[in-house]
Amino acid sequence: MKIIITSVFVDDQEKALKFYTELLGFQKKYDIPMGHHRWLTVVSSHDPAGVELLLEPDEHPAAKPFKNALLEDGIPATMFGVDDVQSEYERLSGLGVCFTQPPAVMGPVITAVFDDTCGNLIQIVQANQPS
Amino acid sequence: MADLFEALAAPARQAILDVLCERDGQTLFEICSRLAMSHNLTLTRQAISQHLEVLESVGLLSTRREGRYKFHYLDTTPLEAIVERWLSRNKKKKEK
Numbered sequence: 001m002k003i004i005i006t007s008v009f010v011d012d013q014e015k016a017l018k019f020y021t022e023l024l025g026f027q028k029k030y031d032i033p034m035g036h037h038r039w040l041t042v043v044s045s046h047d048p049a050g051v052e053l054l055l056e057p058d059e060h061p062a063a064k065p066f067k068n069a070l071l072e073d074g075i076p077a078t079m080f081g082v083d084d085v086q087s088e089y090e091r092l093s094g095l096g097v098c099f100t101q102p103p104a105v106m107g108p109v110i111t112a113v114f115d116d117t118c119g120n121l122i123q124i125v126q127a128n129q130p131s
Numbered sequence: 132m133a134d135l136f137e138a139l140a141a142p143a144r145q146a147i148l149d150v151l152c153e154r155d156g157q158t159l160f161e162i163c164s165r166l167a168m169s170h171n172l173t174l175t176r177q178a179i180s181q182h183l184e185v186l187e188s189v190g191l192l193s194t195r196r197e198g199r200y201k202f203h204y205l206d207t208t209p210l211e212a213i214v215e216r217w218l219s220r221n222k223k224k225k226e227k
């Protein structure tokens with residue numbers, strides 16, 4: 001058994017696709033019409049065969065209260081790995097992305113947390129290797 | 132002032148104040164992360180919430196909602212009462 005897909009609940013799939021591809025730099029993998037919504041996944045550009053991220057509609061009545069409670073406490077919905085948290089922070093801030101936590105050393109890792117504009121916080125993380 | 136000392140007595144609450152000195156205006160998640168990752172304090176989120184409430188009740192901490200997030204800020208004003216009561220007075224005496 002292996003992990004092939006994970007998901008985030010988004011309030012608008014089209015907006016999410018733009019954010020996750022144009023700002024975060026992922027690429028679209030599958031876009032299959034499913035009634036009102038789409039089976040919409042993205043992957044890392046440098047690992048297109050890797051784990052997919054499903055941009056899943058948050059229309060279930062339980063999804064929004066759940067998301068709002070996580071937002072209020074600053075809890076990320078998921079986490080992405082980057083080579084350099086500081087440079088991503090500067091790049092994304094420059095594009096208008098709102099961070100609830102600027103880069104901070106958290107023991108063995110450096111993390112930062114931003115808002116994906118679709119109702120989620122996302123944590124980016126890099127290993128904090130002593131230089 | 133008794134409540135203030137009680138609030139300060141718990142090592143976990145001292146650590147929370149330390150964490151807010153590192154950076155003011157943190158989400159609950161960031162406070163929990165810093166406590167766990169940098170201070171080796173692995174409390175449950177509920178326990179940390181309760182400590183935050185105690186700190187807020189004595190005025191050492193304030194919360195502000197910005198958009199959909201809630202941030203926690205350190206407020207050292209209550210500590211000035213300690214300085215006033217003992218340190219400042221003692222200092223004045225020595226100066227005389």
